Amino acid sequence: MTTVFKLADKVAAFKAQLDLWGRRVNREFERYFPTTKDPRTAKDWIRHPFVNEPDGTVSEQRNQLRAPTDSELRSLSLPDAFLWYxxxxxxxxxxxxxxxxxxxxxxxxxxxxxxxxxxxxxxxxxxxxxxxxxxxxxxxxxxxxxxxxxxxxxxxxxxxxxxxxxxxKTAEPSVRLTSVTPPSGRHPAMLMCSVYNFFPKYISVTWLRDGQPVTSDVTSTDELANGDWYYQIHSHLEYTPRSGEKITCMVEHASFPSPKKVDGAAAMTGLVAVWCNYSD
The missing domain is CATH 3.10.320.10 (Class II Histocompatibility Antigen, M Beta Chain; Chain B, domain 1)
Structure with missing residues (x-):
C-alpha cells in the first residue's frame, strides 16, 4: 500500500534536509558500501526515504516510511529497516x-x-x-x-x-581554615582547610609545616560539585602541636596568579586559634 500526501511546508523543509543529507552522505555511501545490498542480510539499503512523483506529490517508498505527523517528520514502520549513520x-x-x-x-x-x-x-x-x-x-x-x-x-x-x-573563565575560591575534632586517637589536633566556590574544577590543596610539605596524616575529599558550575573541596590534617610551629594550607588554582596560603596559629595546650591570612 502506498500513502500519498500533499507537499506541505514541513514536507518541503524535510526534503531540503534530505537533499543536504544526500549530498553529504551518499558520496561516501555509494563509494564505500555495497551498491545494492547489505552483504550480511542480503537486503536492500535504504538510500532515499522519499521519491518525487510526476504529479508533484511525495509518495512513501517501499512502505518503510510513513507521512510525518505534528510530532515527527518520519519514522521507520518495519522492524527490519536499516539505520546507517x-x-x-x-x-x-x-x-x-x-x-x-x-x-x-x-x-x-x-x-x-x-x-x-x-x-x-x-x-x-x-x-x-x-x-x-x-x-x-x-x-x-x-x-x-x-x-x-x-x-x-x-x-x-x-x-x-x-x-x-x-x-x-575562572572563579577565585574562598579558603577557610578551622580546628575540628580528630576522629581517631593518634593525634590530639586536626585542622580542616575548606575551599569553596571555585571554577574550573582542577585544584591543588596541600599542607606545609614550618614551610615543609606534609604528606602523612592528610585526607582530602574529591572536588565536589555544588550544582551551579562551582566546586568545593576539604582537606584534613591530623597532627600533634609543637610550640612555635606554623601550619599552612596552600591552594593552587587557575584563578590565582600564584599559590595562596592560609596560615594557622601555633598550638597551645591542645587548643588551636586559627586566623585566615592570605600570602603569596
Missing part, C-alpha cells in the same frame, strides 16, 4: 592542534563497524564488513585527507568558542 567527536585538552583528537565512528543498526581516528591517521574496521570498507577508505587519498583535515577544520573552531565562552 556516523558521529563526529572532538577530544581535547587545549585549543592547540597537538592536543586535539578527531574521531568519526560509523554505525550500522547501532553497532560501530568502522572508525577514523586522527591520531591513528586512518580508518580501522571492527568486523569483516568494517575491515573491507576501511581498506577502501584508506586507499582513497582524497577521502583520507578529508578525514585528517577535520581536526583543524571541524574541531579547532568549535573548541576555541568553548574556551572563549566557558573554559577560560
Amino acid at each position: 556516523y558521529t563526529s567527536t572532538c577530544v581535547f585538552t587545549s585549543s592547540e592542534l597537538p592536543d586535539i583528537e578527531f574521531i568519526r565512528s560509523y554505525y550500522f543498526n547501532k553497532i560501530e563497524f568502522m572508525r577514523f581516528n586522527s591520531t591513528v591517521g586512518k580508518h580501522v574496521g571492527y568486523d569483516e564488513f568494517g575491515i573491507r570498507n576501511a581498506e577502501r577508505a584508506n586507499n582513497d587519498p582524497a577521502f583520507l585527507a578529508e578525514g585528517r583535515a577535520q581536526k583543524e577544520r571541524y574541531c579547532k573552531p568549535g573548541i576555541e568558542i568553548d574556551y572563549q565562552a566557558a573554559l577560560d
Whole structure:
C-alpha cells in the first residue's frame, strides 16, 4: 500500500534536509558500501526515504516510511529497516592542534563497524564488513585527507568558542581554615582547610609545616560539585602541636596568579586559634 500526501511546508523543509543529507552522505555511501545490498542480510539499503512523483506529490517508498505527523517528520514502520549513520567527536585538552583528537565512528543498526581516528591517521574496521570498507577508505587519498583535515577544520573552531565562552573563565575560591575534632586517637589536633566556590574544577590543596610539605596524616575529599558550575573541596590534617610551629594550607588554582596560603596559629595546650591570612 502506498500513502500519498500533499507537499506541505514541513514536507518541503524535510526534503531540503534530505537533499543536504544526500549530498553529504551518499558520496561516501555509494563509494564505500555495497551498491545494492547489505552483504550480511542480503537486503536492500535504504538510500532515499522519499521519491518525487510526476504529479508533484511525495509518495512513501517501499512502505518503510510513513507521512510525518505534528510530532515527527518520519519514522521507520518495519522492524527490519536499516539505520546507517556516523558521529563526529572532538577530544581535547587545549585549543592547540597537538592536543586535539578527531574521531568519526560509523554505525550500522547501532553497532560501530568502522572508525577514523586522527591520531591513528586512518580508518580501522571492527568486523569483516568494517575491515573491507576501511581498506577502501584508506586507499582513497582524497577521502583520507578529508578525514585528517577535520581536526583543524571541524574541531579547532568549535573548541576555541568553548574556551572563549566557558573554559577560560575562572572563579577565585574562598579558603577557610578551622580546628575540628580528630576522629581517631593518634593525634590530639586536626585542622580542616575548606575551599569553596571555585571554577574550573582542577585544584591543588596541600599542607606545609614550618614551610615543609606534609604528606602523612592528610585526607582530602574529591572536588565536589555544588550544582551551579562551582566546586568545593576539604582537606584534613591530623597532627600533634609543637610550640612555635606554623601550619599552612596552600591552594593552587587557575584563578590565582600564584599559590595562596592560609596560615594557622601555633598550638597551645591542645587548643588551636586559627586566623585566615592570605600570602603569596
